Amino acid sequence: MERLLKVILELYAYDKTDSAEKKRINNLLFSHNHLAMVDFLSENSGLKLKPACKKLLSALTAFYAKARYSRYSYSSNRALELTILRDFGADIDSRNFDDAVKHLYGRAMAQASHALYKFITKLSHKLNIFVYELNSDSTAQLSLNSYYGDDLYDLLKRIQQSKKELIWYLMQEGRKLPAAEFAGDLPALPFESCDIPELLNDLITNRHSCTRLYEFVSDAYDELVEEDKAAWKSRIEAIDLLVGNTNVYFERFDDTYDSGTDADV
Secondary structure, eight states, X not given: OHHHHHHHHHHHHTTOOOHHHHHHHHHHHTOOOHHHHHHHHHHHTOOOOOHHHHHHHHHHHHIIIIITTGGGTTOSOSOHHHHXXXXXXXXXXXXXXXXXXXXXXXXXXXXXXXXXXXXXXHHHHHHTOOTTOOOTTSHHHHHHOGGGOSOHHHXXXXXXXXXXXXXXXXXXHGXXXXXXXXXXXXXXXXXXXXXXXXXXXXXXXXXXXXXXXHHHHHHHHHHHHHHOHHHHHHHHHHHHHHSSOTTOOOOOOOOOOOTTSOTTO
């Protein structure tokens, strides 16, 4: 949110010459005061945000002012972030506050990011500066493009659901894939079946940066290196080739053909 607001400030200031106004803008650029930036832009550039967006930006301003650095000091309150979130979701009437406040946050974040990006695009067109361009497969597309919906938390959950579907496909159809046939008898690492649900959850949600998965594979590789370093290197090369390599395509070839078809095909 802060970066988007500061991009707008820079675009707004691009062709301005008044020294007092440029000084005020510079002060805002060196601050973390989201609301002050929004107030200035609303007064001078025509930026308009919905109340929910301003409430979110107020929470972010409070986070910067009170909570961001409190964990590095001897603060008596070690749950300032939770206090700010509770204040942000004060109007929520739900038994499941945790899920409801995430959806509230996700909707406000989507509304704000879409509005700010739309305004950046407008100013860019006016100045003939292509600041608004995004990589088509970037995370920014998910956050800034309204095509993906108006609730970023809901979008996150849908992405996680998509990962689950891919994993389930591999569980059901994995042995039928050409890569699996090509791999032959390359054995799997000896994962404990009871650990698989938690490891998959870590993979789907990026929980703990998948440290448990990393530690298991790292230990297993250490054992393989000790047993046969050359075989371990061959395994690394094979796994890199077989799993997730977008430059390699495995295809089954059928050397039979219908004699009635064109022989040149």
